[in-house]
Structures are given as C-alpha cells and as structure tokens.
Amino acid sequence: MKITHYGQNTLSLEMNGATILVDPFITQSKLAKDKIDIKALKADYIFLTHAHSDHMLDAEAIAKNTGATIVASFEVYQHFADKGLEAMPLNPGGTRSFDFGKVKGATAIHSSSFSEGGYGGIASGFIFMADKNVYVAGDTALTMDMKLIPEWATIDLAALPIGDVVTMGVEDAIIASDFVKCNRVLGVHYDAFPFTRIDHAEAEQKFDKAGKELLLLEVGESIDV
Numbered sequence: 364m365k366i367t368h369y370g371q372n373t374l375s376l377e378m379n380g381a382t383i384l385v386d387p388f389i390t391q392s393k394l395a396k397d398k399i400d401i402k403a404l405k406a407d408y409i410f411l412t413h414a415h416s417d418h419m420l421d422a423e424a425i426a427k428n429t430g431a432t433i434v435a436s437f438e439v440y441q442h443f444a445d446k447g448l449e450a451m452p453l454n455p456g457g458t459r460s461f462d463f464g465k466v467k468g469a470t471a472i473h474s475s476s477f478s479e480g481g482y483g484g485i486a487s488g489f490i491f492m493a494d495k496n497v498y499v500a501g502d503t504a505l506t507m508d509m510k511l512i513p514e515w516a517t518i519d520l521a522a523l524p525i526g527d528v529v530t531m532g533v534e535d536a537i538i539a540s541d542f543v544k545c546n547r548v549l550g551v552h553y554d555a556f557p558f559t560r561i562d563h564a565e566a567e568q569k570f571d572k573a574g575k576e577l578l579l580l581e582v583g584e585s586i587d588v
Contacts, residue, residue, distance in 0.1 A: 414483025438484030
C-alpha cells in the first residue's frame with residue numbers, strides 16, 4: 364500500500380489496484396496549491412471526513428474529472444448526490460465493502476458545516492482494511508471511542524491530526540496512538556493555518572520519547588505501508 368500526503372488532511376491511498384483520495388483541499392491550500400495540479404490526480408474513490416471546505420473543497424472538481432465515487436456521512440453524501448455526482452453514504456459505525464477491501468466509519472469529535480451554510484452532518488474517521496489497515500482519524504479530539512478500533516482491525520498506520528486548537532495536538536495524538544495500538548503515526552492537519560503551526564523537531568522528539576514514530580511528510584511525498 365502506498366500513501367501520499369498532499370498537506371492538511373489530504374491523502375492518496377493506493378490499495379489493491381484502486382486509488383483513494385481523502386479530503387481533497389489543494390487549490391486554496393498554501394501548502395499545496397503551487398505544487399499540485401488537481402487535474403493530474405487520480406481517484407477511484409474520494410472519502411470525505413466532514414463538510415468543512417479545508418477537507419472537501421476540491422472534491423467536486425476531482426470527481427467530475429476522474430469519475431470517482433464520493434463516500435461520506437449521509438448529509439455530505441446527499442450534498443454531492445444532489446449535484447448528480449456518484450456518491451454513497453457511510454456514517455460512523457457502518458462498514459462497506461469495496462473492490463479494494465473494506466472501510467469502517469469511525470467516531471470523530473468535531474464540528475461540520477458547509478461553506479455556503481447549513482448542517483454538514485456528523486464528522487467521522489475511516490478505517491481502511493485490506494492487506495494493510497490504515498486508520499484516518501479525520502478532524503477529531505481525543506476520544507475513548509478510539510479504544511474500540513483495535514477490536515475491528517490491527518492498525519498498521521494511523522493518520523492523526525497534530526495541529527491542536529481545532530483538533531488534537533501532539534500530546535493527545537500520542538495517547539490516541541496508544542488507544543489504537545499503533546506506534547507508527549502519520550501526522551496530518553498541521554501548518555496549513557497560523558493557529559495550527561507546529562514545531563516539527565519538538566513533535567518528533569515527543570513521539571520518539573514515547574517510543575513511537577512520527578512521520579511528517581512533505582507535500583507530494585509518499586510512504587509504503
């Protein structure tokens with residue numbers, strides 16, 4: 364499995380012949396807009412954790428360009444289905460089978476609203492289960508529900524927000540990695556806004572002291588899981 368980070372919470376997962384794009388926010392991202400051309404991105408599926416624009420801004424354009432199916436909580440699914448795009452719902456607690464494996468919706472504690480106004484449904488995370496299992500937490504606070512995740516899958520990589528203020532910070536992400544029983548963490552949701560800037564070296568040191576690995580990828584950089 365190959366994972367590419369495009370800044371904020373935007374990830375590409377290549378699994379069993381399918382390309383999954385998570386939370387595409389590129390064209391207005393100061394981290395990615397000058398480095399990534401969304402017309403060049405591939406996607407068979409686009410998974411959205413919630414309705415905030417810094418997570419779904421480019422979903423419609425990419426879906427139209429690629430023909431990708433959008434997967435999200437019910438209200439976000441309905442939003443895109445009403446636009447005539449291929450979409451399907453997946454709320455926290457639900458599980459769906461795909462050609463690349465299975466995905467389970469996970470609890471996330473976060474607000475969710477559409478940029479044009481209106482309730483954006485419940486925020487969520489996703490557990491992607493195939494030959495390797497990846498937990499993408501989405502925007503969330505630390506929650507005891509994370510202790511349930513190892514009951515569903517042995518996690519090989521956890522993508523956890525570390526920018527603080529509007530999500531977990533570094534210290535809570537370390538606890539979250541204990542809860543999900545995964546010591547390899549891909550840091551996401553940091554540096555895109557002034558209030559989520561972090562000290563990279565300090566964050567890596569804190570994870571290292573806890574006996575864990577924190578991966579802070581450059582925009583466009585990939586890892587194998």
